[in-house]
Amino acid sequence: MKAVKIILALGLIVIANSGIVMANIAHFDEVWAKRAQRAKQIAEKAYEPNPHHVANHLNHKTHQAHKAHKRDLKKQGENKKKESKPRKMPRNV
Numbered sequence: 111m112k113a114v115k116i117i118l119a120l121g122l123i124v125i126a127n128s129g130i131v132m133a134n135i136a137h138f139d140e141v142w143a144k145r146a147q148r149a150k151q152i153a154e155k156a157y158e159p160n161p162h163h164v165a166n167h168l169n170h171k172t173h174q175a176h177k178a179h180k181r182d183l184k185k186q187g188e189n190k191k192k193e194s195k196p197r198k199m200p201r202n203v
Contacts, residue, residue: 158164
């Protein structure tokens with residue numbers, strides 16, 4: 111029973127201190143408050159309420175990247191074919 115009281119007392123102390131630690135942080139640090147405000151503005155500007163537009167945009171960009179990657183692989187394959195031709199070695203007579 112004594113252990114339960116100690117645990118409850120420590121729990122109350124932790125809860126009370128957490129409120130003190132978190133109190134008025136934004137008030138003391140204007141830089142972070144401005145950064146938070148700017149981040150919120152950017153997030154609101156970037157927000158797209160229609161998830162279908164977001165999915166379509168992602169699909170389009172993924173398709174473009176895939177096509178570019180395939181094109182790069184094809185170019186690399188062509189370069190390897192050119193390089194893989196046997197070279198004629200000069201004869202030392």
